[in-house]
Structures are given as structure tokens and as C-alpha cells.
Amino acid sequence: MIAVLELFLRLAAWLLLAPLLPGIINRVKSWVAGRRGPPVLQLYYDLARLWRKGIVLSTAVSPAHIAGPALAWVALVGAALLLPVGQAGATLSFRGDALLFVYLLAFARFCLALAALDTGSAFAGMGVAREVSYAVLAEAAIITALLTLCVQSNSVSLVTMLAPSAGAGAALLAAGLFGVLLAENCRVPFDDPNTHLELTMIHEAMVLDHSGPPLAAILHGAALKLLLFAVLLTEAVLPLGKLSLLPALAALAGSVLLVAVIAGLVESLMARLAFRRVPLLLTTAFVLCVFALLVAWKGGMP
Amino acid sequence: MISLLLIALPLLAAAAAFAWPGERTRPWFLPAAGGVHTALAFWLLANPPVLARDAWFGFDPLARAVLPMVSLLFLVCSIYGVSYLRLRSERKNRVFVTALLVMIGLLSLALQAQNLGLLWVAAEATTLVTVPLLHFNRTARAFEASWKYLLVGGTGIALSLLGSFCLGYASLHGGGNGDLAFTALVAQGASLTRPWLITAWVLLLAGYGTKMGLAPMHTWKPDAYGEAPGMVGALLAGGTTTMAFVAILRVKQVVDAAGAGDMTERTLLAFGLFSMVVAALFLLTTKDYKRMLAYSSVEHMGILAVGAALGGAGVWAALFHVWTNALTKGALFLSAGNLRRAAGAQTSDLVSGLAWRAPVSARIFVAGLFAVTACPPFGVFFSELKIILATFQMDNFFAATVFLGCLFFAFFGMGRLVFAIVDGRPRTANRPPGERIPEQPGVILPPLLFLGLSLWLGLAAPALLRAAWTAAAAQLPLPPP
Amino acid sequence: MSGAMNLLIGLAMGFSLVALASSRLPSVIRAAAFQGMILGVLPLLLEAKFHWLVVAVAIGTITVKGFVIPSLLRRALRAANIDREVEPLLGFVPSLLLGAAATVGAAALATVLPLRPEHARSLLVPGAFATVVCGFILLIARTKAISQVCGYLMLENGIYLFGLLLINSTPLLVEAGILLDLTVAVFVIGIIVDRIQREFDTLDTRKLNSLRE
Numbered sequence: 001m002i003a004v005l006e007l008f009l010r011l012a013a014w015l016l017l018a019p020l021l022p023g024i025i026n027r028v029k030s031w032v033a034g035r036r037g038p039p040v041l042q043l044y045y046d047l048a049r050l051w052r053k054g055i056v057l058s059t060a061v062s063p064a065h066i067a068g069p070a071l072a073w074v075a076l077v078g079a080a081l082l083l084p085v086g087q088a089g090a091t092l093s094f095r096g097d098a099l100l101f102v103y104l105l106a107f108a109r110f111c112l113a114l115a116a117l118d119t120g121s122a123f124a125g126m127g128v129a130r131e132v133s134y135a136v137l138a139e140a141a142i143i144t145a146l147l148t149l150c151v152q153s154n155s156v157s158l159v160t161m162l163a164p165s166a167g168a169g170a171a172l173l174a175a176g177l178f179g180v181l182l183a184e185n186c187r188v189p190f191d192d193p194n195t196h197l198e199l200t201m202i203h204e205a206m207v208l209d210h211s212g213p214p215l216a217a218i219l220h221g222a223a224l225k226l227l228l229f230a231v232l233l234t235e236a237v238l239p240l241g242k243l244s245l246l247p248a249l250a251a252l253a254g255s256v257l258l259v260a261v262i263a264g265l266v267e268s269l270m271a272r273l274a275f276r277r278v279p280l281l282l283t284t285a286f287v288l289c290v291f292a293l294l295v296a297w298k299g300g301m302p
Numbered sequence: 303m304i305s306l307l308l309i310a311l312p313l314l315a316a317a318a319a320f321a322w323p324g325e326r327t328r329p330w331f332l333p334a335a336g337g338v339h340t341a342l343a344f345w346l347l348a349n350p351p352v353l354a355r356d357a358w359f360g361f362d363p364l365a366r367a368v369l370p371m372v373s374l375l376f377l378v379c380s381i382y383g384v385s386y387l388r389l390r391s392e393r394k395n396r397v398f399v400t401a402l403l404v405m406i407g408l409l410s411l412a413l414q415a416q417n418l419g420l421l422w423v424a425a426e427a428t429t430l431v432t433v434p435l436l437h438f439n440r441t442a443r444a445f446e447a448s449w450k451y452l453l454v455g456g457t458g459i460a461l462s463l464l465g466s467f468c469l470g471y472a473s474l475h476g477g478g479n480g481d482l483a484f485t486a487l488v489a490q491g492a493s494l495t496r497p498w499l500i501t502a503w504v505l506l507l508a509g510y511g512t513k514m515g516l517a518p519m520h521t522w523k524p525d526a527y528g529e530a531p532g533m534v535g536a537l538l539a540g541g542t543t544t545m546a547f548v549a550i551l552r553v554k555q556v557v558d559a560a561g562a563g564d565m566t567e568r569t570l571l572a573f574g575l576f577s578m579v580v581a582a583l584f585l586l587t588t589k590d591y592k593r594m595l596a597y598s599s600v601e602h603m604g605i606l607a608v609g610a611a612l613g614g615a616g617v618w619a620a621l622f623h624v625w626t627n628a629l630t631k632g633a634l635f636l637s638a639g640n641l642r643r644a645a646g647a648q649t650s651d652l653v654s655g656l657a658w659r660a661p662v663s664a665r666i667f668v669a670g671l672f673a674v675t676a677c678p679p680f681g682v683f684f685s686e687l688k689i690i691l692a693t694f695q696m697d698n699f700f701a702a703t704v705f706l707g708c709l710f711f712a713f714f715g716m717g718r719l720v721f722a723i724v725d726g727r728p729r730t731a732n733r734p735p736g737e738r739i740p741e742q743p744g745v746i747l748p749p750l751l752f753l754g755l756s757l758w759l760g761l762a763a764p765a766l767l768r769a770a771w772t773a774a775a776a777q778l779p780l781p782p783p
Numbered sequence: 784m785s786g787a788m789n790l791l792i793g794l795a796m797g798f799s800l801v802a803l804a805s806s807r808l809p810s811v812i813r814a815a816a817f818q819g820m821i822l823g824v825l826p827l828l829l830e831a832k833f834h835w836l837v838v839a840v841a842i843g844t845i846t847v848k849g850f851v852i853p854s855l856l857r858r859a860l861r862a863a864n865i866d867r868e869v870e871p872l873l874g875f876v877p878s879l880l881l882g883a884a885a886t887v888g889a890a891a892l893a894t895v896l897p898l899r900p901e902h903a904r905s906l907l908v909p910g911a912f913a914t915v916v917c918g919f920i921l922l923i924a925r926t927k928a929i930s931q932v933c934g935y936l937m938l939e940n941g942i943y944l945f946g947l948l949l950i951n952s953t954p955l956l957v958e959a960g961i962l963l964d965l966t967v968a969v970f971v972i973g974i975i976v977d978r979i980q981r982e983f984d985t986l987d988t989r990k991l992n993s994l995r996e
Contacts (some may be wrong), residue, residue, distance in 0.1 A: 280804055283876045287800065287883040294890055446994055449928075456935060457922065464915065470949045475899055480952025497896050525994040750931045 005197040010091055014080045018223040019043035021260050025187075028264025043223060052214035060120050068115025069214040072108040073221040078226055080106040084159045086240045086248030093159045098146050101158060102139070105184075108221065109135055112206060114241060123198045127205025130275075134190060134202070137282035138183045144289035145177050149236060152296040162232075163241025169295035172238045172288045179285030180228040181263070183278075185222065188267040190278055230259040261273065304342055305351065305414055308369070311338060312407035319399040328399050329387040331480060332380030334435070335403055336373070341375035347770060357487060359414040363380075364551060367774035368544055369413045369630040371625045374755070375540045375632055376406045378748045379533040382636050385744025386533060389643070393438065401434045405537065412545045418466045418482040421549055425462070425513060427453045428542060435534045436526055447529035449463045454522040462549075465502045469556070472498035487556040494560040503562070507569060514546035516573045516607060517580035520600045528648065532639020534689070535592070539599045539635065540628030547606050547624065551617070554610065554776050563613075570611035571701060575605030578708035585715030589649045592638055594719050595631070598674060601712050602627045605689060608701060612692040618775040619688030625767070626681030626759050633752035634670040637663045640745050641723070647731035650719055653660035655728035662741050664724045666749045671720045673756050674712040682757035709768025785905060788828045792910040792944070795821045796886055799917035799937055803882045804875050807867050808929050810920075812856050815933045818914070820938050825947055829889035844943075856929055865929065873924035877939030884985065907948055909977025 013219070023040035030037025038043075057065065082101050084090040090097075113132060118126040148169065149161040183190045186203035195201055198208070207218050233256040239247045273281060315335035322328045322333040346361050347370045353360040361369070383402070387395045405428060412424035429452070436448040464480060473487060474480040475495040481487070487494070499688070512519035527535045554566045579599035588594050609620025640663035645653040673680035676687075686709070693702040795818045802814035806881065823845030832836045860867075898908060914937055921934030931932035 277806075278878065280875045283879050284804060287879060290883055290887065294887060298890065393794065443994060450994075453922075453935070457919075457938065460935070460938050460942055464911075464945060467942070467945045467949055470952065474949065474952055475897060480949050495897055501896070501956065 010081070010085075011077070014077070014224065015220075016226070016292045018227045019047060019220065021226050021256070022223050024257065024260040025264040025267065028261050029268050032268035034264065043219065047220055050219070051213055053212040055212040055214065058119055059120050063090055065115050065118045066214055068111040068118070069210065069217040069221070072111040073217040075104045075108040075111065076221045076224045076228065079108075080224060082158055083228065083231055084162055084235070085252065087245055089159050093157060096156050098150065098158050098161060102143060102146065105225075106139065108225070112218065116206040121209055123201070123205045123208055127208070128161060130202045131206055134183055134278060134282065137279060137286065138180050140229055141176055141180045141282065141286040141289045144286060144293055145236065147169070148289060148293040150172060150294060162235040164239055169292035170237045172295065173216045173292040174233060176285045176288035176292060177229070177236060178232045178262070179281065179288070180261070181226075181233060181259070182266065183282055183285070184224045184229060187263055187272040189270045189281065192272045196242055202263050227256065229257040233259060237265070304346055305359065308339060308342055308346075308410040309359070309407050310412070311335060311342070312403045312410065312682060313718050314406065316400045316403035317558070319403055320396060325395065326388070326391070328395055329384045331399055332383045335375065336377035336380040336406070338520055339406065340370070340373040340377045343370040343511060346769060348766060356483065358417050358420055359411060360415060360416055362416065362717065363770070363773040365414045366547060367770045368548060368624055369410065370412065371628055372406070372409055372541045372544060375628055376537065377566055378632060378751050379536050379636070382520045382533050382745060382748035385742055386531065386639070389745070397434045398438055401431050403538070404431045405435070405541070409541050409545055413548055416482065416484055416531050418469060418487070418553070421552070422459070422463055422466050425458070425545065425549065426459050427547065429459055429513070432538065432542065436530045438531055438534070439529065441529070444529045448523040449603075451522045451526045454519070458509045458512025458519060460509070461505050461512070465505030468498050468502035468505060469553075472502055484552055484556060488559040492561045496562070499557060499560050499562060500565065503553065503557050503566060503569070507550060507573070508545045510549045510553070511573060512780045514543045514550065514601050515603050517600055517604070520577065520580070521601060524593040524596040527599065528590060528593040532635045532642070535639075536632040536635035537597065539595070539631045543599065543603055544624055544628060547603070547610070550609045551610060551778065558778065567611045567613065567759050570607045574607030574611060575701060575704050577601065577607065578705065582708040582711040582715065588715070588719065589651060591650070591719055591723055592648045594643065594716060595634055595638060598712065598716060599631065601708065602631075604708075605686060605705075607688045608705060609692065611713040611776065612689070612696055612698075614692070615695060615773065616692040617620040617778050618771050619685055619692055621771040621774055622688060622763070623682070623685035626685045626756060629759065630670060630673045630680065630756040633756065635667060636749040637666040637670060638743065640749075641667060645723075645730040650722040653723050653729060654726035654730045657724045658728045660731065660741055662746050663749070666746070666753060668720060668724060669753055670749070671716055673753065675716055676709060679760045681756045681763070684760050684763075687706065788825060789906045791825060791828070792906040792915060793938070795944070796910050796913050799914050800879060800882050800886070802937060803878045803917060806869050806875060808859070808860060808865065808869060808927065809867060811869065811930050811933045812853050812860075815936045815940070816849050818937065820845050820853070822940055822943055823848060825944075826950060829947060829950060840971035848936075849941070856932060860928060865927070869875060870926045871924060871931055872926055873920075877967050878920055878924055881920055882917045884912040885920070889913035889916065902948060907944060911941045911945035916945060
């Protein structure tokens with residue numbers, strides 16, 4: 001009974017807190033620009049509005065167009081349940097769950113890409129091509145980052161991997177993971193979430209043809225993914241497993257907030273990169289993770 | 303004391319030449335310094351001094367075996383230089399004369415250095431001081447040649463510094479004190495740490511091999527030799543490369559003493575044969591008779607490396623070959639310089655019939671061709687014969703076959719090009735047909751002198767020199783039978 | 784002490800990669816300059832006790848590698864009115880990956896080579912080899928003369944890093960020789976750069992191709 005209750009509590013926390021982060025980022029952006037900006041809870045209103053709306057479907061689409069966003073959302077929620085929170089551990093935990101985590105993220109992307117391609121729209125195809133080609137590079141970095149944590153903690157379970165701090169390579173790992181966070185969540189300097197020109201879109205172009213509840217699932221899933229990466233980054237760097245539950249939760253919340261603020265600042269102060277420069281930045285993130293791996297490996301040797 | 307004078311005298315002369323006001327009289331510093339330098343070097347050759355154990359530099363057997371040659375080469379080139387600089391009086395010669403004198407001073411230092419660090423400093427300084435010499439003509443092609451020389455040579459010299467440090471660390475790790483003096487390193491022998499020793503050998507061979515012009519690190523050579531004035535080419539091909547060869551021999555001595563003689567011999571043999579093959583291939587295709595000399599130099603550096611790889615008799619023959627090759631190359635470079643001035647171009651596409659236009663220089667060039675491709679009775683024939691005999695002694699028939707094949711192709715390629723420019727209808731890039739070029743004795747006698755020296759070394763190498771080579775070869779341990 | 788040193792060496796290694804990934808000449812020069820300054824600080828950390836000679840070497844290195852040479856390069860850049868783009872022969876991503884691979888390789892090589900106990904946990908050896916290789920990549924994979932000079936500078940920085948292993952044992956002559964010769968080398972290269980500029984109106988070494996077979 002307690003276990004079921006806990007599961008629901010965690011699920012509710014993940015689902016309810018996720019849309020907060022984009023709001024915070026937007027708030028930081030408007031603060032830097034000297035605007036009042038949308039309310040922090042804007043995304044909640046948007047989601048509620050979309051949920052009430054009907055679905056407009058093209059005559060060309062198959063059921064995959066609806067199933068894709070739903071499956072992607074479920075996959076992301078599953079990935080969220082794999083992440084541990086301090087000493088409280090994860091809802092689901094077993095040996096090798098780090099691999100499942102990576103696969104779930106990739107599966108979510110696959111579903112979204114499939115749903116977008118299903119419309120047959122040229123813009124969606126272009127957006128998918130771009131998103132997937134960035135993802136290839138970003139995935140290399142995140143896998144290297146997880147490998148670093150594996151080598152460090154000598155395990156392939158997220159609970160033990162994320163418990164200790166990343167040691168000497170923490171700074172490298174944090175920088176690399178932050179790059180991945182920006183790329184995976186389609187933030188500046190990789191993608192501009194505010195663009196209105198289809199030719200320059202990446203993620204937005206992919207979801208152009210969605211509407212109503214599926215679009216709400218996509219937006220909520222994106223927010224969830226941002227929270228997911230912020231938590232992963234924090235736990236990979238800070239030794240939360242050594243703290244008791246309440247301080248750990250406080251530290252986690254503070255750091256996630258910090259990550260959001262930094263992302264907002266980056267978004268305000270940097271311009272979006274030219275397409276041909278993006279691979280270099282992602283390679284840099286990958287190289288940073290490789291060096292974190294190197295440090296972990298060298299540091300682990302007698 | 304005299305060995306210090308060998309270094310200091312040219313440097314002082316360089317300072318004096320730099321301060322000297324007279325543009326027309328300044329070139330006389332060259333033969334004056336060269337004459338005294340040669341006299342001192344040969345006096346030391348006849349009366350070898352006793353070397354202090356902890357000396358930074360000194361006239362040891364290896365220096366004794368090659369330094370007089372460099373000195374002689376410089377003297378004859380400097381006699382040529384007086385006439386040459388008079389012909390080129392439109393150029394200021396202050397930097398040129400100074401750089402030449404500094405170069406011979408630094409070469410004397412490098413050849414006598416008894417410490418790897420000092421040797422490196424001298425080699426690096428030689429690289430730098432060569433740049434204004436290559437740059438003398440100030441053409442776009444000369445800029446290109448100096449840029450490539452500096453970049454490739456600079457990288458090579460940087461690698462040799464890294465190699466020197468590795469050798470120092472091998473000593474430090476092996477319980478020594480990291481002293482880079484050759485005597486200390488040889489004395490430490492097998493206690494030098496093996497992996498560091500191998501790293502050091504690879505880096506030093508690559509570094510000094512670049513300076514020497516072994517393939518595949520030879521890429522600067524055709525450009526530099528093609529664009530440099532003839533006498534600078536002669537000094538590079540006979541002086542700087544000799545310095546690099548001696549450096550390799552000295553390092554080989556250390557590595558051999560540490561018990562890695564097999565490795566040094568294998569690598570040197572591989573580099574040597576590869577250089578010969580590369581040079582022979584390029585000699586078959588090149589159309590530029592000054593670049594041809596560069597590839598010939600690459601070939602002869604390969605021969606030196608093969609000789610050094612064979613140990614004992616091979617080293618003796620290689621030292622012999624250092625003399626014969628450098629002096630013969632001197633004749634070729636100086637006469638090629640004359641031909642270049644007479645023709646205004648240096649490829650067989652543009653030039654032919656030089657036998658009619660500049661008869662004496664063309665004849666010297668042809669004679670030099672036969673001398674450098676090892677036709678008897680010139681010195682190169684006998685030194686190469688000794689190296690081939692050494693390969694037979696070692697039962698290395700593969701090396702002997704490649705060696706002889708390369709010599710054949712090199713002869714074929716060089717003969718093809720030389721006769722293409724010497725024979726035929728007179729044709730040049732810069733002069734009306736029918737004009738003969740006046741050939742002053744000042745630019746004819748020095749190459750003739752070189753040819754005579756080459757002939758003399760072939761017919762009757764004096765016992766004193768033979769003894770010097772024997773003493774130097776004895777410094778390097780014989781390979782296991 | 785060793786922790787701070789390793790951090791600095793790690794930073795220096797990072798700057799070689801930054802130079803490889805930079806698409807603008809001024810940032811390549813800046814990376815080389817920062818690397819040189821870091822190397823200048825290292826001897827101070829290496830020596831346990833304060834010695835004026837070491838301080839002099841450190842100050843000299845920082846001045847030359849961090850200020851004199853970069854300002855010469857910047858002056859060449861300005862005087863010759865060179866386009867600020869780098870123009871790679873090998874793209875930035877492949878260069879960066881190669882550099883990273885070289886760094887990993889250097890670390891692996893350092894575990895193979897035997898080290899004295901006091902150097903065993905130090906990054907000096909991998910740092911030196913990695914910087915040398917990165918400098919070499921920059922040297923051969925860029926067309927502009929200035930970036931080639933920066934590559935050569937990084938090559939030298941790596942060698943200097945290795946020389947620190949021997950700072951206690953080799954006489955200062957070698958050290959002084961390095962400083963002097965390297966300075967002069969870059970200086971001469973700088974002069975030549977200037978000359979090439981006047982001759983070719985550009986600092987593109989691809990135009991240096993009239994000498995070939």
C-alpha cells in the first residue's frame with residue numbers, strides 16, 4: 001500500500017513539476033530583456049487549453065500520428081521513474097537500468113520522429129532530419145557520460161551510479177552534460193524554441209502538424225525531458241546520496257532551479273549557432289565527457 | 303684551446319664582417335676566416351688533442367674524422383663566394399657574409415659538442431642562420447623555399463629536442479643524474495631505461511634525420527637546394543647534413559652502449575634504403591638540375607645511413623663517404639650555380655646546349671655527374687664500394703641488391719637530365735642566342751678544385767685520414783657477429 | 784601541490800583542443816598564449832622551495848610565451864590585413880576528434896612508459912605528448928601561416944612541458960637555450976610571414992606551391 005502511494009506521489013511530483021521549468025527559463029529571459037514576460041505557470045494553462053481542444057488530422061496520416069506522441073510520453077515518464085532521488089532511491093531499479101534509460105530516451109525520439117514523418121509534410125521531414133542528426137552526436141556524449149559514471153562507481157545501476165559525486169572529472173562532466181541538455185531539449189544555441197520561420201526550425205518543425213491532446217503530450221513530454229536532464233546533471237555532479245532525504249531534496253530543487261536559470265541566461269546572452277557550427281559544439285560536449293571518462297578511469301587506477 | 307678557436311674565430315670574423323663598412327671588400331672575410339679555420343682544423347687532425355673527460359666540447363675522434371672536411375669545403379666555397387658576390391653586387395652582402403661565417407662557427411661547435419644539449423642548441427642555431435642564406439635571392443620562390451625549410455626543419459629540430467629530453471629521462475629513471483654528456487650516457491650503458499631509450503632514439507632519428515634529409519623527411523631539401531645560391535647548397539649538402547649525421551652517430555653510440563644496437567641498425571638501414579629508393583624514383587622524373595642535386599643528396603644521405611647501420615667497416619666507409627660525397631657535391635653545386643646564371647633557368651624544358659654557352663662549367667658539371675654517380679677513379683666510387691663490401695660481409699644481400707639497383711637508376715636519371723641540358727641546340731631563358739657567357743677563373747677554379755679533391759681521395763686517400771676514420775669508427779661498438 | 788599542477792596541465796591540454804576547434808585566428812592565438820602562460824606558472828609549483836632563478840625563468844616564459852609572441856602574431860595579423868577565418872584543410876570536428884584521440888593515446892602511452900615515483904601521478908608526460916601531437920595537427924591541418932606558427936608554438940609548449948621533468952637535473956643551459964632559440968625561431972618565422980605577405984598578398988600557404996615535381 002505504502003509502495004503504491006509512494007509511486008503515485010513520485011509520479012505526481014514529476015508530472016506536476018515538469019512544466020514549471022520552461023516557465024522559469026522564460027521568466028529569466030524576460031527578466032534579462034527587461035520585459036514582464038508570460039507568467040511562470042503559462043505552460044500549465046497552455047496544456048489545459050490544448051487538452052480541451054479537438055484533434056485536427058490530415059487525410060494522409062495513419063494511427064502512428066496519434067500513437068507516436070502518446071508512446072513518447074510514456075517512454076519519458078518511464079525514464080523519469082528510473083532516476084533515483086537522493087537516498088530514497090528510484091521507483092524502479094535493477095542491474096543495467098542505465099541502458100534502459102538511454103533506450104527509453106531514444107525510443108521517445110523515435111516515436112516523435114515517426115509521428116512527424118507520418119504526415120508527409122516537407123517541413124516535418126526536414127525537422128526530423130535535423131533533430132535526428134543532432135541526436136546522433138548528443139547520444140554519443142550522453143552514453144559517454146553514463147559510461148563515466150559506470151567506471152566510477154563500478155556498477156550499471158543508476159541508483160549506485162548517481163550516488164557518489166563524479167570526483168575530479170565533475171566539472172568536465174557537468175559542462176558536457178549541460179551541452180547535451182541544451183541540445184536534447186532544443187534550446188539556444190542549438191535550436192531556437194521561439195522561432196516562427198519554418199525553415200530555421202528543428203524541433204518545432206517536427207511537431208507543426210500536431211494539435212490538441214497529442215500536442216499537449218508532446219509539450220508536456222518536452223518539459224519532462226528538460227527536468228529529467230536537469231536532475232541527471234545535478235545527481236551526476238553532486239553527492240546527493242550522502243545526504244539525508246530532506247537536505248537532498250532541497251539541494252536537488254535548488255540545483256535544478258540553478259540549471260534552469262543558467263539555461264535561461266545562455267538563451268538570453270547567446271545567439272543561435274549556424275547549422276554547420278553545431279556539430280563542433282556537440283563534439284566538444286562529447287570530448288568533455290570523454291575526458292571525464294579518462295579522469296574517472298585514471299583516478300580509479302591504483 | 304684550438305678547438306675553441308675553431309668555434310670562436312668564425313664568430314668573431316662574423317661580428318667584424320657585420321661591422322665592416324666596405325661592401326666590395328667584405329667578402330674577403332670569408333676566405334680569410336676559412337683559410338685560418340682550415341689550417342687549424344688540419345693541424346688538429348695531425349695532432350689530435352687529449353680530451354678532458356667532462357669537456358662540453360672538444361676535438362674527439364669523430365670530430366677529427368669530419369670537421370677538417372667541413373672546413374675545407376667552406377674554404378673552397380668561400381673562394382668561390384668572393385667572385386660570386388662580385389657578380390651579384392646588386393645585392394647587399396652584409397647579412398649573407400655574416401650568416402655564412404656564423405654558420406661555419408656553429409657547425410664547428412655542433413661537430414665538436416660532447417653534450418646532447420649543446421649539440422641541440424648548435425643545431426637549432428644553424429637552422430636559424432641558414433634562413434637568410436636561402437633567402438638571398440629575395441624572389442617569391444626563395445621565400446617559399448625558406449618558409450618550408452624553416453617549418454620542416456624547425457619541426458624536426460623540435461622533435462630532436464623532445465628526443466634529447468627523453469634520453470635525459472631515460473638516464474634519470476635508470477638511476478643516473480640526467481646528465482646529457484655523451485661520456486656520461488655511454489658510461490651509464492644498459493641501466494638507461496629501455497622504453498624511454500627507444501622513444502628517444504625514434505624522436506632523435508626523426509629529428510636529426512629531418513636535418514640530414516632522410517626520406518620521408520626530405521621534403522624541404524629540393525626546395526631549399528633548388529632556390530639557394532650554389533655555394534649555400536654546397537654548404538648545406540656537405541656541412542649541415544654532415545652535422546646531422548654526426549649527431550645521429552653520437553646518439554647511436556649511446557643507444558648501442560645501452561644494448562639496443564639491433565634496433566638502431568634496423569631502423570637506420572630501413573631509413574637509408576627507403577631514402578635511396580625515393581631519391582632514385584624522383585631522379586628519374588625531375589627536370590630541374592638544381593633539384594636533381596637535392597635528390598642526389600637524399601640518395602647519398604641514404605647511403606650514409608646504410609653505412610652507419612652496418613657498423614664497423616660500414617661506419618668507416620660512411621665516414622669516407624662523408625668526405626667524398628661532400629667534396630664532389632661541392633663541384634656539382636658550384637658549377638650548377640654557374641650554369642644557372644648562364645642560362646637564367648633551371649629546368650630542361652627551358653635550357654639546353656650549355657656545353658656551348660658555358661663550356662667550362664658544363665664540362666665540370668658532367669665530370670661531377672660521373673664522380674657523384676660513383677664512376678672510378680673518383681672518391682665516391684671507392685667509398686660506395688667499401689659500403690657494398692660491408693653489406694656482403696654482413697651477408698645482407700637484400701640491402702646490397704636494393705643499394706645497387708638504386709645506384710643504377712640514379713645514374714640513369716641524372717645522366718638523362720645532365721645531358722639534356724648540356725647537349726643540343728643552345729637555348730636559354732634570359733639571353734639572346736649566340737651569346738657566350740664569360741666564365742671568370744674565380745667561379746671556375748673552386749669547382750675544379752673540388753673535382754681534384756674528389757679524384758685525390760679516390761686515388762690516394764692519405765694515411766692520416768684513414769687513421770682518423772679508423773679511430774672514429776672504433777668509437778662505435780661493433781655489431782655482434 | 785600535485786593536484787594544482789595537474790589541474791593546470793589539464794587546462795593547458797584543454798587549450799590545445801580549443802585551438803584546434805577555433806575558427807578565428809585571434810582565438811587560436813589567444814589559446815596558444817594562455818597555454819604558454821600556464822606553462823610559465825608550472826616551474827613555480829614544481830619547485831618545493833623559493834629560488835630566484837626559477838622565478839626568473841617563470842617570469843621570462845610567461846612574458847615571452849604569453850605576451851611577446853602573441854602580440855607579434857597579432858601585429859602580423861593586423862599589419863598584413865589578414866582575413867580572420869582559419870581555413871582548415873581538415874575540418875574542425877575531425878581535428879577536434881583527432882586531438883581528443885591523441886590526448887587519450889598520450890594518456891595510454893604514459894601508462895606504458897615507466898615513470899619515476901614522483902612523476903607517477905602527474906599529468907606531465909601525457910600532457911606533454913598530447914600537446915605535441917595537437918600542435919602537430921594544427922601545424923599540418925591548417926593553411927594559414929599564422930595558424931601554422933601557432934601550431935609550432937604549441938608543439939614547443941609540449942616539449943617545454945616535458946622538459947619540466949628534467950628541470951632539477953639538466954643544467955639551466957638547456958633551459959636557457961630553449962627559451963632563446965624558440966623565441967628567435969618564432970621571431971624569424973614572423974619576419975618571414977611578413978615577407979610572404981608582401982610577396983603573395985595573402986597568408987595562404989596553399990599558394991606556396993610553385994616548387995614541386
